[in-house]
Amino acid sequence: MQQSPENLIYTTQEISNSYKRTILKKGDLVFPLRGKIGTVGLINDELVGANLTRGVALIALKKSNPIFLKQLFGSNRILKQLYSSMNGSALQEITIDTLKKFKVVMPDLIEQQKIATALSDTDALISELEKLIEKKQAIKTATMQQLLTGKTRLPEFALREDGTPKGYKDSELGQIPEDWELLSFSEVCTFINGRAYGLHEWEKRGTPVIRLQNLTGRGGDYYYSTLNLPAKQYCDYGDLLFMWSARFGPVIWKGQKAIYHYHIWKIVCNENVDKDFLYLTLEDMTENLKRGSSSGGTMLHVTKEIMESTLAIFPPHAEQLRIASVLNGIIQEIELLVEKLNKLKNIKQGMMQELLTGKTRLV
Template sequence: MMEGYKETKIGILPKDWGVVKQVEVATFFNGRAYKLSEWETEGIPVIRLQNLTGSGKEYYYSNLQLPEHQYCCRGDLLYMWSATFGPVWWFGEKAIFHYHIWKIEHNQEKLDRAFHYYLLDDVTRRMKNESHGSTMMHVTKGGMEKLLIQLPPLPEQQKIADILSTVDAKIEVIDQQITETQDLKKGLMQRLLIKGIGHTEFKDSALGEIPVDWEVVSTDIIGEITSSKRVHKADYTNKGIPFFRGKEITQLAKGKKLNSTVYIKESKFQEFREKYGAPEAGDVLITAVGTIGSIYLVKENDEFYFKDGNLMWIRKITNKLDKSFLMHYFRSNIFQNSIDIVSSGSSQKALTIVKFKRLFVPIPNIVEQQKIAEILTSIYEKLEVLSEKKATYQELKKGLMQQLLTGKVRVTV
């Protein structure tokens, strides 16, 4: 054991750090459950889980007179303990918190609340990992109160929280940049893919109003639309040619690195390629089952085979279409909404070749297509850079938490 450290019930920690039950330094207050008859259309807002996670912006209200500890105010630390788990700051107006939320108050002479936020964040992550998922069935108020936590000297707590909050602030800035860029992308796609660049005269078409010199054609004639020979699990191997299913294409379409890949023998790949062909640079792949409408434009040096039924394959694309322009149009809300409409109508949504051929594509002149594609590609590239930057800071934060919250790296005050 390193000099200056000691063995504790929660691991090796610096000698001047304490170990306490959370209840000794923090108080967890239960929220209140409500009857439908108690909801109002105005009054004090009631915070529910969806209001904290961002999945719901609508609030219920209450005019009940409650004990003061059942209200929360700007800057209070809350903890979500049902379905969604973890600490969160409340920065809204005075509100009531629902039953599935705890409010936490601190002994400020012993525990810095910002430091406690990061401790709870780390505790939650570890509990999720131990339960092999996001559902933690045994999180109770009593259990959280008895949970042992490390307690550095207060000035060190504050310094640790300052460091981690600086990284969080950077991540928030990047999130804002991503949101702004996504909004820009959405607006540009809506305008460029329907109105084009610099047009003043328009005409009606199957896609609505478009520039007079644009064409609208059926997807039936933009290229050869097919699928591929089905690969059976018996042909899977641990190495060889990557075998991409809908899952992998969806990850690639989102600009993510593949989490997992299965393979087929190179001999089997060569057999299928000779008989049925294999995707080449410039071909477009579209997920057709499960997650429908993820688009991937095959790049140079991509070499893989894929499963029949999960993906559609567009090859030998007409030279009237710039492939990058086509990819952007396929990714647009305009086209995705059309895919959603034709895919519906059965017990399981699916995009078949027959259904796909009912759709339409606008065709500006090739120069305008290339200009539009260049603009939109630059936006996508910016989003990829921002996403990578965010991932880098998230990894930095994860590493800092592992080092700072355990005292492996000490901070000077």
């Protein structure tokens, strides 16, 4: 839990002093009793002197290292106790009396400090890596906005044959590069509908059927089909898919030969359009739609007819390839950083399991 003085509610000093037991000191731990249960905050200098509101417990320490205790409350062992002790279904909560009954294993203060330092050092590495990924994501977004609109031209495509800079022309989407084309998606690719399945058609073997949750990471289990379908109903590794309902946007399929479900289109590009460039164009378009959506882009929906008639700008094929190459380089760099971050988080969980249970002792 990150603490920040922003978005706080303020009161008078007189009222604050009348609730002295809720005044926070540096090193105090705060614990939400409902909502984000299991998230522990460590009070920093900016929040010293603030009052605690209802629904959050103050953990005032007695001969304990605050950083060690914060790590302990974030461990799997404590989280399991918390989840098994929560009341309610729609709005789960836990009481202070329940928290008081928790039993924890505590080393002496010296060992607490050593463990806290080791885990905090790992947290610092994780935090720096997360900041770097966020920075790279911002660079990717800005670069996409420049290259995919032609506002910035790669050097080898920026000049005419006589050496003068290429200009811009008017279009329905505003100013576009003079040598780019404004085309509808139906002119550059074909959208192929997925197939709907009845419950009686699901099998435990055969060809996997890709559903939305298989593409979004929200569920890895596949249903299977033994039906013999037309070739266009199958997709292979590297094919471009598009989720047109609920979880919205393009995906490059990275799995084995499969069948795609009704809420997914397979997109087949024409010869003059690069698949990677089209993927990036669709990603940029859908991210803009999500940012402008009141639902945060989680429940968008588009029809095939609307998609086919949507206009986008396309450079010559050679420039498409170069733009895709530049952007894919940034994307691959981000993917490597995310992979490194996930490994580091797994290492941290392993350290917590060993150090906070005493299975491994620090010298």
